[in-house]
Amino acid sequence: MSDRATFTPYDQPTGGWGSVKSLVKHSTEQKALSTLPALVRDHNKTGGYMCTSCAWAKPGKPHMAEFCENGAKATFWDLTSNRTGPEFFARHTVSELLGWSDFDLENQGRLTHPMRYDRATDKYVEVSWDAAFADIGARLQSYTPESVVFYMSGRASLETSFMYQLLARLYGNNNLPDSSNMCHETTSVALPQSIGTPVGTVLLEHFAHTDCILSFGQNVGTNAPRLLHSLQEVRERDVPIVVFNPLRERGWESFISPQRVGQMLTNSPTQIATQYYQPRAGGDIAVMMGMAKALFAFDDESKRAGCERVLDVDFIEAHTHGFDEFEQQVRGTDWHEIAQAAGLTRGALEEAALTYANARSVIAIYGMGLTQHRLGVDNVQMLINLLLMRGNIGRPGAGICPVRGHSNVQGQRTVGxxxxxxxVPLDAMAERYQFAPPRKDGLNTVEACEEILNGKISGFIGLGGNFVRAVPETELMEAAWRGLDLSVQVATKLNRSHLVTGHASYILPTLVRPEIDVQASGPQIVTIEDSTTCIHASHGVHKPASEHLLSEPQIVARLAMAALKANPKVPWSEWAGNYALVRDEIAAIFPGDFVNFNNRLNVPGGFPRQIPARERVWETDTGKANFKLPRALHASFDAGDEPDVLRLMTLRSNDQFNTTIYGMADRLRGIHASRMVLMINANDRQRLGIAKDASVRLCAAVDDGIARSVDGLQLIDYDIPEGTLAGYYPECNALIPLWQFADESKTPAAKSVPVKIEAS
Structure with a gap:
């Protein structure tokens, strides 16, 4: 791979032949061509397996090929013919592997055997499952419960998640951080305060009835490409789509569906965004404040003219609380301050507001561009305020739609x-399983990192993910991690978290979702929840990568049996042999959402959870939907008053899913061959006196006694607002202080990090 990136703006649509070529490339590189028939036949379809990539909805009437480019990459990555077995580890020391890239580590292929780190040789060596569980169990028994963390990434099934949370609580703590802490925890805090639910209100069917879509801080082309099919159908009804995002992402600009032969042959794309605005990173509160201010002005004009009101006054009166205070704040905020904080003109914000005002039923989509800021909660609640002004919650074609990342990260929260x-319904668990659940709050991701840095954590169990690479404060975290007594990583591929070892470190390899999972009662089914709260069954269809793999429920059960005292009310072995029994337990503890669970597994499109806000039932402190007042016009830790301080937003590439790097091609942004790049507005670069394509050092603009920097970043002139930079995650995580997180939710503030550029 080249050390220098090349940049040629990509002018082709999302999807189309570019996606087809990528599919062929990645299936060939992973020696996974044989998986293509099942990809078409079974992927995201009733009776088949659910994608392990994004969490977007699965339609009841699927397309012929119900997968996207990134979902296909994830599947080829999972079903690769490459293997990382004991012979690989015999050839390489951990010290050597620490110098490898994220791509090169995972590209070695599927893990095949349980492995234990041997400090004397600095290598991982094969260990039997029995010996691994015996040692892990003995160590867990020796620790105080508060000193162990049970982390979970977002791909595990509902069945695994339920068993895992019960394992932690029977062990004696609520230390259950998960990947949601790093992305949509802000949503889980903001939405209950505003509308009484921690999840979105939109179902897939609502897109057929919407009159307008607003999108904030979400890159559909990379993070949820199958959503483009619904957006394409929306545009074919001439419905406006208004997008706010600092970068102009190709997914929001144009799209060719590979499902449509005519479009493919003529290369005739569908325009997706009808209005595209590029606010400065951290400026979304000001954007929405300006739109609200314009709506009040439009409403004033309508009243004077005796026309239909712009505001839904009946809805506001019957269903909301705090409107008067909100109106006073909006009317009292100066237009100049709004435009300056937003990085957009008053005219642009009024134009967007007019489109919103002319639509009856509006869906608001958002992603981590809203959640990962100091005032991320204010961001999300301000978007809810906009919807409440016109009654756009609780009717067909309208609602709030957070787009989640991992395929079951939302569902894990649903089951504890x-x-x-x-x-969590601890009383129900206490009664059913006859134990005293811990009532003290546990550690979230940031708090777990703090306790690791303070030397207070003895053991870490990671069910999936790449925790050390995913969290902020990279250098300090890696150093502190080596002080752990126990690090256990349940995984499918080798990653950096496995190589930053504790005193005892284990890699426990597991099945992937598309693989057949045969247990005592026969082939098993697992379930997941998508972003729209619909529950789907997943049936494995591929032969496992190795006969030495265990399923995630088996691993959780055996950890529990090794570490906990026997409890006749919790038959771990029986559950691991028949996941239907686990679903019965889920239905017993969470009856509202999972009544008759086992008989509803294969409902086309999944069965939805009951979300009160969809029916305009508000489970809030006031019994109504609450207008919440934002605390500032910008959401960043950067006050915006130092000209040499810029706001960095970290991004995923087109060849990436979270910390998994599929390749060095960020095709949709036109960046190839390297990820060590920094996108910058040419005016900022020239103002700072830096040459084009220069290599620079990026430093955190904080003064807390800790030096944080990333060296060797190549500047690329890019279409990005002045004052804003963009670089790749996780390479730029080292720049984020652990204490820079969203107020209330503690989500790392990775979308407007204050930084300075220095000569490299």
Whole structure:
């Protein structure tokens, strides 16, 4: 791979032949061509397996090929013919592997055997499952419960998640941080305060009835490409789509569906965004404040003219609380301050507001561009305020739609993966399993990192993910991690977290979702929840990568049996042999959402959870939907008053899913051959006196006694607002202080990090 990136703006649509070529390339590189028939036949289809990539909805009437480019990459990555077995580890020391890139580590292929780190040789060596569980169990028994963290990434099934949270609580803590802490925890805090639910209100069917879509801080082309099919159908009804995003992402600009032969042959794309605005990173509160201010002005004009009101005054009166205070704040905020904070003109914000005002039923989509800021909660609640002004919650074609990342990260929370004791039905668990659940809140991701840095954590169990690479404060975290007594990583591929070892470190390899999972009662089914709260069954269809793999429920059960005292009310072995029994337990503890669970597994399109806000039932402190007042016009830790301080937003590439790097091609942004790049507005570069394509050092603009920097970043002139930079995640994580997180939710503030550029 080249050390220098090349940049040629990509002028082709999302999807189309570019996606087809990528599919062929990645299936060939992973020696996974044989998986293509099942990809078409079974992927995201009733009776088949659910994608392990994004969490977007699965339609009841699927397309012929119900997968996207990134979903296909994830599947080829999972079903690769490459293997990382004991012979690989015999050839390479851990010290050597620490110098490898994220791509090169995972590209070695599927893990095949349980492995234990041997400090004397600095290598991982094969270990039997029995020996691994015996040692892990003995160590867990020796620790105080508060000193162990049970982390979970977002791909595990509902069945695994339920068993895992019960394992942690029977062990004696609520230390259940998960990947949601790093992305949409802000949503889980903001939405309950505003509308009484921690999840979105939109179902896939609502897109057929919407009159307008607003999108904030979400890159559909990379993060949820199958959503483009619904957006394409929306545009074919001439419905406006208004997008706010600092970068002009190709997914929001144009799209060719590979499902449509005519479009493919003529290369005739569908325009997706009808209005595209590029606010400065951290400026979304000001954007929405300006739109609200314009709506009040439009409403004033309508009243004077005796016309139909712009505001839904009946809805506001019957269903909301706090409107008067909100109106006073909006009317009292100066237009100049709004435009300056937003990085957009008053005219642009009024134009967007007019489109919104002319639509009856509006869906608001958002992603981590809203959640990962100091005032991320204010961002999300300000978007809810906009919807409430016109009654756009609780009717067909309208609602709030957070787009989640991992395929079951939302579902894990539904069945108890939460560090917050009040959010989990502990009384029901106590009665059913005859134990005293811990009532003290556990550690979220940031708090777990703090305790690791303070030397207070003895053991870490990671069910999936790449924790050390995914979290902020990279250098300090890696150093502190080596002080752990126990690090256990349940995984499918080798990653950096496995190589930053504790005193005892284990890699426990597991099945992937598309693989057949045969247990005592026969082939098993697992379930997941998508972003729209619909529950789907997943049936494995491929032969496992190795006969030495265990399923995630088996691993959780055997950990529990090794570490916990026997409890006749919790038959771990029986559950691991028949996942239908686990679903019965889920239905017993969470009856509202999972009544008759086992008989509803294969409902086309999944069965939806009951979300009260969809029916305009508000489970809030006031019994109504609440207008919440934002605390500032910008959401960043950067006050915006130092000209040499810029705001960095970290991004995923087109060849990436979270910390998994599929390749060095960020095709949709036109960046190839390297990820060590920094996108910058040419005016900022020239103002700072830096040459084009120069290599620079990026430093955190904080003064807390800790030096944080990333060296060797190549500047690329890019279409990005002045004052804003963009670089790749996780390479830029080292620049984010652990204490820079969203107020209330503690989500790392990775979308407007204050930084300075220095000569390299």
């Amino acid at each position: 993966i939460s560090e917050k004791a009040e959010l």
